[in-house]
Amino acid sequence: MARVEYDDVSKRFPTQDRPAVDHLGLDVANGEFLVLLGPSGCGKTTALRMLAGLEYPDSGDILIDGRSVVRLEPKDRDVALVFQSYALYPHMSVRDNIQYPLRVRKQLTAMERLSKVDRVADLLGIRQLLPRRPAQLSGGEQQRVALARAIVREPRVFLMDEPLSNLDAKLRTHTRTELKALQKQLGVTTIFVTHDQAEAMTMGDRIAVLDAGKLQQLGTPDNVYQRPANLFVAQFIGSPPMNIVDARRDGGALVLTGGWRVEAPRGLAGSDGIKVGLRPESIDLERAPASGAQPAEVLVSEPLGSEVIVNVKLGDALLKIRTGPDVRPDPGTPVYLRARPGGVRVFDASSGAALN
């Protein structure tokens, strides 16, 4: 159980021109499930490995429970890491893999060790795998063994580097739920790395969004979804992503591409060059002309079962609009758009920062 802090941590690999992690500051509360989210190559793994002691920061400090750990060897940090590739020891049985960290620590007798391994194995439903070798396991089974090896130690912090990315889609969604429940049950502070925004949304207590080594936003899933701090977060989170269109101010209103006028949100800060972001569910689609609704033309409808994504052409922009399963306008159909109040996000066109 521990609190983890990244204090202005930077790291650049000698072979690289730009830092892998750039002035990262994070404060992870005791027992929290924090997701590090970002595209591939944005520095998630590097951030995690610095906490584990496998990489050294160039500057800044990393603290666990208020104590700096940057000078500690990995073995002395009491953190467990589930590798993306699981890193199971190929020459050891599953049982030996799981009990290896306990054997290293020498605090338990052999009997205690084995019963603990059995308990953890039961928890994860892998009791029957114990005598096997890693090579004889499926990807999902290997993932569980790796998890068991981390859990059995009762470390201060769990680190997980895309542990679900090698599983097939169905197993992945299933394991998500399980893993989250398990973490709540164990209450161990967890930092979970993923590039999958859906995974981040469903699992994280909070999400830290990273791009090019820099922290873009830190907040609850709702928060980063509803109030993205900048264009990057807005487009990275959500599927389909937020619609971003060029716009300009006109008194109390905003004029979007194609001449669509929407009401400016309250408390909008300065700046002239702006872009407007609208989530696919923040736009209402109407069949009949109405006052204040913007006419547009349907390009194509994509039914997804429980919902339909209607692609609409507005000026030179393409908007994706989420509608109910029974709304399926044919291509060419004229439709009328209305932005939901409170669903309009305004960004600075040059810096990308949110203005409301």
Added chain:
Amino acid sequence: MVEGPGVTTRAASRVARTAAAPRGASWIEALAVHAVFVLVVVFFLVPFLWLFTAAFDADAVAYIRFPAAPTLNNFVRIFTEHDFGRALLNSVFVAGSTMVLDVIAVALAGYSLSRLEWRFKSWITYAVLLLQTMPLSATMVPIYGLARALGLRNSYAGLILIHAAIELPFLVWLMKNFFDNVPRYLEEAAWLDGRSKLRALAEIVLPVARNGIGVVAGLAFLAAWAEVLMMIILIDSQDLKTVPLAFYETLRTQGGYTEVQYGLVAAMGVLYAVPVMALFLMTRRMMVRGLVASSRGL
């Protein structure tokens, strides 16, 4: 690790090529190729044929002839009259110790070179390969002087240290390649599980790279067993005589034009060569693969 995916694809491609080979090779071609093979086999095996027939021939001669009454007499005589047992023990001890020393030094150095992150790392590798190509025959005089100065002549320690050094560049380089194929996350997992770097190497990395360790151990033993040049310049004492030295001496004093005792020399030769051949042929695949890798590398 080395017999990973590379080998499977190779095996697969082999199958593909065999399957695609055209039927009905002309009999002239088959005849010509087989004739060449017969010549090759004769050329390369006839000297051995002589070695083995002479060793079991009580009064062996310089030409091949099947002994009228095969006998172990020559073998008995080299042990009773030429103290060959002592030489065998010395050789086993020296080659065995060299092997142990080499495996330790090579495992540490190969692993370190594989994991070291340094701008000039490739230069170390080149330097190692450069040393590898240095002819022993060029440095034998200085090595002789050095061994004399350090009191390493006529001592087991000298033999072991020098033989360990001789094969070191090649073996370090070979082992580095094996370690390069062991993913780093394995040892990183062990560190996080609480192991020091040295114990993680011993408990996790070495078992995974055990094929490489096997090749290194085998080559170190064989090289120290067969090597003779350093033995000649380092050892005068009869007590420290090794198999190659015993063979060399018997060849010098018994063979030649004076008093020809080919049977004795051949018997020693058999006991000198057979362990090498047996060990090599048993582990042929592994050894050959290591050597091919050595030429391909870099």
Added chain:
Amino acid sequence: MLARNSTYIAGVAPAAVLLALFFVGPALWALYSSLTNLALVGIDAANPRFVGLDNYTRLFADPDFWTVIRNSVTFVVGSAVIGQFGLGLALALLIDHAEHRRWWLGTLAYGAVLLAWVNPTLIAGFLWVAMYDFFFGSLNHVFLSSLGASSVDWIGSFPMPAVIVANIWRGTAFTMIIFLGALKTIPPDIYEAARIDGANAWRRFWDHTLPSLRPIAALALLSITMSTFGTFIVIQTLTNGGPGNATEVIALFAFHTAFKSFSIGYGSAIAVVMLGLNFAFAIAYLRWSRARA
């Protein structure tokens, strides 16, 4: 960075000490003593004097040295470039071919060549001493006599070809193994594509097989040139450089100078020339293999 790597630097240390002691040290010592008149015995053994480049001027003026260089070149070209390389390449191609055809005699030939190579060098020398023996060697007593021909004094009349053949026997396996390995890495689809394009067996060989062996061939050639250049045991056992100095190659020359005439300084100068030539080859080797990578 350095702190992070300190464990690894410590790991290299034991090997580095051994290499410094028995490779770098002797090479440097040879360089130093080649500039002195150090001897194995006598006054010069205790009090060597610095003589500058005297040993080298003497060496380059020594007709024996140039004979030795000529012998060494003949030996390297004959046994490595033509013999081991040519025969090794031919055998690799034939054995690879035989493997596709499932002709088992190819495997036997492969084993025979390999056996000669793993066999200790000293034994190789001895076996050929017996093979070449004037009165009772197998070559004369078994082969020539069964043909009705009279005996030939192989070593006396053809010393250089005799040591060359022995060394070919001993060392052909290396190039053969290297080429066999390279042949197995040629992707089969190249051949299939060529066959579809209508190329016959010879065209496929010239257009695809040989070019894909070329890079490895250069490396193999340099590598056997270096190892053949240092050959000592085989020749010492067979002829010890004789008759006269007909087979005296550079390694024997250095040895004889140091241990027979006891002049270490002069012997070291020879060793330094050897090391220098070898260094040149090694640099060529490294450049070539880096260019490949």
